Each structure stands twice: as structure tokens, then as C-alpha cells.
Amino acid sequence: MAPRVIVVTSGKGGVGKxxxxxxxxxxxxxxxxxxxxIDGDTGLRNLDVVMGLENRIVYTLLxxxxxxxxxxxxxxxxxRVEGLCMIPTAQSRTKDAVAPExxxxxxxELKKDFDYILIDSPxxxxxxxxxxxxxxxxxxxxxxxxxxxxxxxxxxxxxxxxMEKSPIRLIVNRIRPHMVMKGDMLGVKDILDVLAIDLIGMxxxxxxxxxxxxxxxxxxxxxxxxxxxxxxxxxxxxxxxxVPYIDLxxxxxxxxxxxxxxAFGQGR
Amino acid sequence: MSIRSLLxxxxxxxxxxxxxxxxxxxQVGMDRLAVLLVHDRxxxxxxxxxxxxxxxxxxxxxxxxxxENQIDLALENEDESVALLATxxxxxxxxxxxxxxx
Numbered sequence: 001m002a003p004r005v006i007v008v009t010s011g012k013g014g015v016g017k018x019x020x021x022x023x024x025x026x027x028x029x030x031x032x033x034x035x036x037x038i039d040g041d042t043g044l045r046n047l048d049v050v051m052g053l054e055n056r057i058v059y060t061l062l063x064x065x066x067x068x069x070x071x072x073x074x075x076x077x078x079x080r081v082e083g084l085c086m087i088p089t090a091q092s093r094t095k096d097a098v099a100p101e102x103x104x105x106x107x108x109e110l111k112k113d114f115d116y117i118l119i120d121s122p123x124x125x126x127x128x129x130x131x132x133x134x135x136x137x138x139x140x141x142x143x144x145x146x147x148x149x150x151x152x153x154x155x156x157x158x159x160x161x162x163m164e165k166s167p168i169r170l171i172v173n174r175i176r177p178h179m180v181m182k183g184d185m186l187g188v189k190d191i192l193d194v195l196a197i198d199l200i201g202m203x204x205x206x207x208x209x210x211x212x213x214x215x216x217x218x219x220x221x222x223x224x225x226x227x228x229x230x231x232x233x234x235x236x237x238x239x240x241x242x243v244p245y246i247d248l249x250x251x252x253x254x255x256x257x258x259x260x261x262x263a264f265g266q267g268r
Numbered sequence: 269m270s271i272r273s274l275l276x277x278x279x280x281x282x283x284x285x286x287x288x289x290x291x292x293x294x295q296v297g298m299d300r301l302a303v304l305l306v307h308d309r310x311x312x313x314x315x316x317x318x319x320x321x322x323x324x325x326x327x328x329x330x331x332x333x334x335x336e337n338q339i340d341l342a343l344e345n346e347d348e349s350v351a352l353l354a355t356x357x358x359x360x361x362x363x364x365x366x367x368x369x370x
Contacts, residue, residue, distance in 0.1 A: 147297045151304050158309070183292030190298045194305060 003111035006118050006238070007040075007136035007165070011152030013123030015144045016173040019209055020231070021120040022050040024140075027220035027235030029084035033115040036075065038106070039089040040132030041122040042097060048088045052216020053078065062090040065102050071109050080221055085114075095127050100134035107135030116238075125159060139165040140200065140234075144174045145186040154195055169200035171234060176205045177248040201234035203227050204248045299345045306343050306350045317341060324354065333360040 008021045018041075025037035038061065039047035048054040053076050064071045071087075078084040090097070103119075110117050121132035133139065139160045143153040153170070160168050172188050179185040188202055206227035212219045219228035220235070226246065233243045306312075321341045328334055335357040344353045 147301045147304070150301055151308065154305050154308060180294065183294045185294050186297050186301070187294060190294075194298070194301060 001115065003114055004116055004138065005107045005111070005136045006116065006138050006140060007121050007133045007160075008118060008140045008142060009121035009129060009133065009156055009160070010123065010142040010149070011125060011156035012143075012149045015142050015149050016171075016203070016209075017123070017142050018046050018050050018120050019213065020140065020142050020171055020173065020203075020234075021047060021118050022218045023220045023228070023231035024235050024238065025086070025116070025118045026051075026078075026081055026084060026218040027232045028116050028118075028239065029078075029081045030220060030232075031235060031239055032083070033239070034083045034113065035116045035118065036085040036087060036110055036114045037118045037120065038087045038110075040103075040119045041095075041128065042089040043091065043094050044122065045089050045091050047086060047120045048076075049216060050213055051078065051086055051218060053086055053088070054216070057088045060088050060090040061106070062093050062097055064106070065098065071106060080217075095122065095131065098131045100131055103131050103134040105135075125155060129156070129159075133160065133163060133165065136165060139168045140171055140238075141168060141197070142171045142173055143191065145172060145176075145180070145188070145191065147186070150186065150191055150195065157195060157197060167198065169198045170195060171201045171203065172199070173203045174205040175202055175248060200237050201230055202245060202248065203230040203234075302345055302350055303343050312343075324356075328356060332358055335359050 008017050008024070010017050021037055025035050029035040037047060037051070039045045041047070042062065048057060056076050059069045059074045061074055063069045064074050074087045075085045076088065078086065107117055107119075117135075119132045119136055122128035141153050141157055141160070143149045157168055170192065172191060175188065176185055180187050188199065192199055204226050206225050208219055208223055208225035209227050212223065217223075219225060220231050226248065229246060233246065236243045321339060324341070325334070325336055325339060329336070338355075338357045340353075340355040342353055343350055345351075346353070
């Protein structure tokens with residue numbers, strides 16, 4: 001299989017890009033792949049914190065770009081999951097310290113050693129996003145069921161299409177099923193209709209995400225929460241498996257796999 | 269609630285109207301989103317809307333005496349699609365001049 005470079009982006013901030021990147025990267029590695037997650041949010045890095053690797057940073061991506069060290073020196077190996085690495089970026093620099101051509105070069109180098117290269121994009125549609133997306137072939141767009149987040153997702157999808165990324169697939173994060181059922185929240189099908197792209201995952205709003213970030217343990221390492229399952233399923237779908245969607249409304253613990261809606265939204 | 273309607277409501281399908289009311293926050297949000305995206309995608313700025321309005325006024329007032337200050341032009345949701353709606357109050361229909369007068 002040819003190595004794949006995937007940018008995780010959203011337009012709007014705070015919808016769960018970094019959480020998604022950390023959990024999907026971890027889950028892809030757990031499936032037996034060699035995976036590297038790159039923090040593309042120079043100046044506001046957080047991927048290291050979500051993955052619990054912040055104390056192991058010696059060199060950053062910017063050091064490699066400056067020629068201070070080799071690219072391989074920036075790789076932090078996650079000891080909990082075989083095959084998982086991350087590359088931190090600098091906290092003390094700004095997003096214009098990286099150029100798109102440099103990111104393309106970094107991705108090309110990493111393709112020699114990894115099956116999947118995930119890039120956590122910063123919010124926004126400016127230089128930081130363009131750098132993060134530069135080396136990527138495909139994209140995951142994260143949104144929440146909010147008018148504002150979906151609107152920004154639409155903008156970013158337009159930009160990704162103009163950059164000829166393919167496939168571009170949607171993760172709807174922080175769904176509160178009981179609110180959707182009452183008609184209080186935007187529904188996933190409606191969101192897919194207006195954005196006209198394929199779904200790759202629905203992640204429920206889940207307290208386990210907060211505890212996992214506090215501890216620096218990505219959910220997909222060992223959690224059995226529904227958000228953990230949703231992220232594992234996304235990783236499995238990225239890897240090409242046909243995974244049914246979870247019924248977010250089933251009682252937790254009992255019948256988690258009870259009512260399944262098979263491969264919803266795949267045939268668009 | 270049947271499993272089918274339960275699923276369709278989770279997925280936000282409009283196919284089962286019992287689960288979704290037109291004035292529910294979710295539906296109101298979708299309607300507002302649809303209008304926002306038409307503006308965003310077509311890149312119609314408020315300035316363009318204003319210019320279009322002025323052009324439309326010029327054409328219509330050749331035929332009808334309209335109240336130019338009360339004209340409202342907006343993109344709105346009509347059933348399942350977005351429409352350009354113009355509300356143009358008429359003051360007077362101009363009397364036609366007889367052809368023979370020419």
C-alpha cells in the first residue's frame with residue numbers, strides 16, 4: 001500500500017481536530033500500521049499534550065526545517081503503541097515560519113518510513129492551514145453539529161477541493177443524540193446533505209474525551225467509551241474496512257452493538 | 269418509537285415528520301445554515317445585493333410606480349430550496365398611454 005498523507009482540518013477552532021488526530025493516529029497504529037502524527041499548529045501546539053508526549057520533546061519540526069537536526073531526530077516514539085510516532089512543532093514560533101514546499105518535502109521524507117502521516121491543522125484558512133494541507137493527499141474535515149462549525153467546514157471543503165485533495169471526508173464530532181432526537185440539534189444527515197461530502201465518522205459528545213486529555217492518554221489506547229469506539233471505527237474505515245455505524249442512542253454498556261445502521265452515507 | 273424512526277431521527281432524516289417540527293431549534297438552524305451557505309458559496313456580498321436591488325428598481329419603475337424605500341430583497345428558504353425573494357410595494361400602476369397618442 002502506498003503511504004497516505006491525511007490532513008485533519010475544520011476551519012473553525014475548538015471542534016476537536018487535535019483530539020481526532022491523536023485518537024485516529026493511535027487507532028491506526030493499533031491496527032498494525034506505522035503512523036506518524038505531525039502537529040501543524042505552530043505557535044499553539046497541543047497535539048503533544050493530548051498524546052501525553054509533551055515531556056519528551058527535544059527537537060521540533062522547526063529545528064529540522066532550520067537544519068538544526070535531522071527530521072528523524074524530531075520523531076517521538078510513543079512507547080504505549082507499537083508503530084506510533086509524533087512530530088511536535090515549535091511553541092515559540094509563528095505559522096509563517098513554515099513554507100508549503102517545506103511541508104511537502106517533510107511528508108515525502110516520512111513516506112519512506114510510515115504507512116500513514118496525519119497532520120493536525122490549525123484553525124483558520126490562512127498560512128497555517130495551507131502549510132498543513134500542502135503535503136497531504138487526502139483530508140478529514142471535523143465539524144460539530146453547530147451552524148457556525150458547519151458553515152466553516154463548507155468553506156474549508158471548498159478550499160480543499162480547489163487544492164485537489166481526495167477523498168475529503170467528514171467527521172461529525174460531539175453529537176448529543178438525545179438533542180438530535182428532540183430536534184434541538186442539527187442532524188448528521190442534514191449536515192451531509194448541505195455539505196455534499198462523504199461521512200467517515202460520528203463521534204458522540206463524551207466525558208471520556210475530557211479525562212483522556214487531562215491524563216494525556218488517547219482514548220483509542222485502551223478506553224471502551226463510545227467516543228473511543230467511534231474513533232477506532234474511523235481509523236478502520238480509513239484503512240478501507242466497511243464498518244457499520246454505532247447507534248449513539250443505545251444504552252451504554254448494554255447493546256453497544258445492538259442497533260446498527262450499516263455503512264450509512266457511503267453511497268453518495 | 270420504532271427502530272427505523274429512532275435511527276432516522278438520530279441521523280436527522282426529515283423523512284419522518286413526527287420527529288421533527290419546522291420550528292425546532294435543529295430545523296431553524298438548518299434553514300439558517302442553508303441561507304448562509306448560498307451567500308458564502310455564491311460569494312454574494314451585501315454590496316452586490318444592494319447593487320442588484322438598485323438595478324431591479326430601475327427596470328420595474330419604468331412600468332410601475334413603486335415605493336423605492338420599502339423594497340426588500342433577500343435570499344430565503346422556500347420549502348426545500350433557497351429563493352431570491354423581492355418584496356416591492358406598489359404605489360400606483362402607471363396609466364397606459366393610448367397608442368394613438370403617438
